[in-house]
Amino acid sequence: MTEPWVPAEHGSDRKGLGRRVARGFSWTVVDNWGAQLLGLVILVVLLRLLEAEEVGLVALATAFVALAQLFVDQGLGDALIQRPSLTRRQIDTAFWTAVATGALLTLVGFVAAGPLGTLLSEPRLTPIVQALSITFLLTAFSSIQMALLRREMAFRSLAARRLIAIAGGGGLGIAAAFMGFGAWALVVQQLAQAAISVVTLWAVSPWRPGLSGSWSDFRSLFGFGANIVAGDLLFYLGRRADAMLIGAFLGSAALGLYAVGYRVLEASTAMLITAARKLAFPTFARLQGDSERLVRAYGRMSRAMAAVTLPGYIGLALIVQEVIVLFAGERWSDSGPVATVLVLTGPALALQAYSGGLLNAVGRPDVTLRYRFLAAVLNIAGFLVAVVVFRDIVAVAVAYAVRGYVLAPVVLRWLQDYAGIPFRENLQGLGRIVLAPGLMAAGVLATKAVLADAVGLGLGLALQVVVGIVVYTAAMLALERALVAELWRFGLQALPGGVARRLDGVRANLLGRLGVPSRADELRGD
Incomplete structure (x- = not known):
């Protein structure tokens, strides 16, 4: 007869906790x-x-x-x-x-x-x-x-x-x-x-x-x-x-x-x-x-x-x-x-x-x-x-x-x-993190002011979103590259090994072409 299932004890799986x-x-x-x-x-x-x-x-x-x-x-x-x-x-x-x-x-x-x-x-x-x-x-x-x-x-x-x-x-x-x-x-x-x-x-x-x-x-x-x-x-x-x-x-x-x-x-x-x-x-x-x-x-x-x-x-x-x-x-x-x-x-x-x-x-x-x-x-x-x-x-x-x-x-x-x-x-470290969305907001508001009624509502929204994403990403790479690298490594841990390696390779190639060092601090698994 199969034993009834009971959850594992806390602490029995700490070694792989980071990946979990x-x-x-x-x-x-x-x-x-x-x-x-x-x-x-x-x-x-x-x-x-x-x-x-x-x-x-x-x-x-x-x-x-x-x-x-x-x-x-x-x-x-x-x-x-x-x-x-x-x-x-x-x-x-x-x-x-x-x-x-x-x-x-x-x-x-x-x-x-x-x-x-x-x-x-x-x-x-x-x-x-x-x-x-x-x-x-x-x-x-x-x-x-x-x-x-x-x-x-x-x-x-x-x-x-x-x-x-x-x-x-x-x-x-x-x-x-x-x-x-x-x-x-x-x-x-x-x-x-x-x-x-x-x-x-x-x-x-x-x-x-x-x-x-x-x-x-x-x-x-x-x-x-x-x-x-x-x-x-x-x-x-x-x-x-x-x-x-x-x-x-x-x-x-x-x-x-x-x-x-x-x-x-x-x-x-x-x-x-x-x-x-x-x-x-x-x-x-x-x-x-x-x-x-x-x-x-x-x-x-x-x-x-x-x-x-x-x-x-x-x-x-x-x-x-x-x-x-x-x-x-x-x-x-x-x-x-x-x-x-x-x-x-x-x-x-x-x-x-x-x-x-x-x-x-x-x-x-x-x-x-x-x-x-x-x-x-x-x-x-x-x-x-x-x-x-x-x-x-x-x-x-x-x-x-x-x-x-x-x-x-x-x-x-x-x-x-x-x-x-x-x-x-x-x-x-919140100071620089706060500055990045501030720059993003300025970019979105500027886009909104420039477009005004020049384009339709849907297209105007799409352009504002694109500008916001681009400005924020650029600001974070300039101000908080270590944190971006940590988030990237954390995201890779969530993916199957082969997919993670391919994505990391694409990132390294892209940064290499831009002349940016590709080595990032590893996210230490806890």
């Missing part, structure tokens, strides 16, 4: 970029078929449903990732806890949907919330499987699962929109995506639940997971209170416009930050007993994060208004200012990107909880002022951006105090 991190990162990039690009294509089609009020109605329902989603696995999935070693009974305990909680939340969702619709004076909300409550049970069947795959850094399987689910859910949602389902097309999309995700996860995961479990294992895992859930709850209230308050005070149409602008921030963050952030927790967890390697890994990852995210966010902020009009249509143009302000929050998000994963990995989720409490209080206070005093969705976006920059130095101080990360590891 590189391979994992490449697949998380495929996951996030593929998911976001596919999701944006689906969104553009749906925006052409739906009204702002319909989008806002489902966004409001989703805000409340997503709040309850936080309690499905009670943080036990993250506890399984953080534990140095696991038993089958611990995994079974986490799984059956999630299933029981998911079933209970589904029932609560059905019952509470009516009073919620009455409270918000929006009777159309009730059946939508009831339908979306089914996702609680679907999430319960996938959350522990997903945590185990993340622990094993099986990001290839996770990427395949997500892309298949998004494509399937999006296709059914678009079909429903064409058939005139209105807001319900978005409900169909979410339910189908959740169901397909469960099926694909179980198809790729080697783990199957048993009937074991114990109260002592639950208490042990929940001791860690409770802080995660509380932190996620505060994070959610801080991040999604905007949707609830806009829907309650300004209406579904205003929420629809805001939701499109916020979707731009979500997509850009997923493409620029989330891939690395997903990898950070399991990577740092493997290094939690080696402080020197942990500090070194954090510093390198932070510099790489800045080099990738700063040009992405700044460049997008310069063109996002035109992007929305080009792809979604003129009737969504009021989402542009919201998106611009929110995207400019990106650099602050990037500076804090690894903080939660690092603090959780070293066993300090309580500090993450403290940060999220402060963020939630500041966000909610700012959002209330924006909707009650200014009654403007752009003011809501400004409140969100201000909070991001106010708390950034607080996070850096806590990383030093509780995780042993000196300030210099966060700020070292």
Whole structure:
């Protein structure tokens, strides 16, 4: 009889961790970029078929449903990732806890949907919330499987699962929109995506639940997971209170416009930050007993994060208004200012990107909880002022951006105090990295001014993007060649050996013809 599968102990695979991190990162990039690009294509089609009020109605329902989603696995999935070693009974305990909680939340969702619709004076909300409550049970069947795959850094399987689910859910949602389902097309999309995700996860995961479990294992895992859930709850209230308050005070149409602008921030963050952030927790967890390697890994990852995210966010902020009009249509143009302000929050998000994963990995989720409490209080206070005093969705976006920059130095101080990360590891070398996207922005703005109305919207955007890429690349090669070389070597580690050697040969030949030394510092594998 085959022994049940149990994940390997942390620390048993440190020798090849550098390559595993590189391979994992490449697949998380495929996951996030593929998911976001596919999701944006689906969104553009749906925006052409739906009204702002319909989008806002489902966004409001989703805000409340997503709040309850936080309690499905009670943080036990993250506890399984953080534990140095696991038993089958611990995994079974986490799984059956999630299933029981998911079933209970589904029932609560059905019952509470009516009073919620009455409270918000929006009777159309009730059946939508009831339908979306089914996702609680679907999430319960996938959350522990997903945590185990993340622990094993099986990001290839996770990427395949997500892309298949998004494509399937999006296709059914678009079909429903064409058939005139209105807001319900978005409900169909979410339910189908959740169901397909469960099926694909179980198809790729080697783990199957048993009937074991114990109260002592639950208490042990929940001791860690409770802080995660509380932190996620505060994070959610801080991040999604905007949707609830806009829907309650300004209406579904205003929420629809805001939701499109916020979707731009979500997509850009997923493409620029989330891939690395997903990898950070399991990577740092493997290094939690080696402080020197942990500090070194954090510093390198932070510099790489800045080099990738700063040009992405700044460049997008310069063109996002035109992007929305080009792809979604003129009737969504009021989402542009919201998106611009929110995207400019990106650099602050990037500076804090690894903080939660690092603090959780070293066993300090309580500090993450403290940060999220402060963020939630500041966000909610700012959002209330924006909707009650200014009654403007752009003011809501400004409140969100201000909070991001106010708390950034607080996070850096806590990383030093509780995780042993000196300030210099966060700020070292950022001056030249910041200068490069500044030069890029000047180039893009100059191109925009020269072109003005001389070319069409699509061609003008394409030219601005090309100029931005060329200027930033040239600036980084001039200012931060060592960092560029390190990123290049890291990327090569993610590729099969033959492909990596051929690409490196092409690079060396090109630099040789330009008279530039081809020898770059090797990325030392950790």
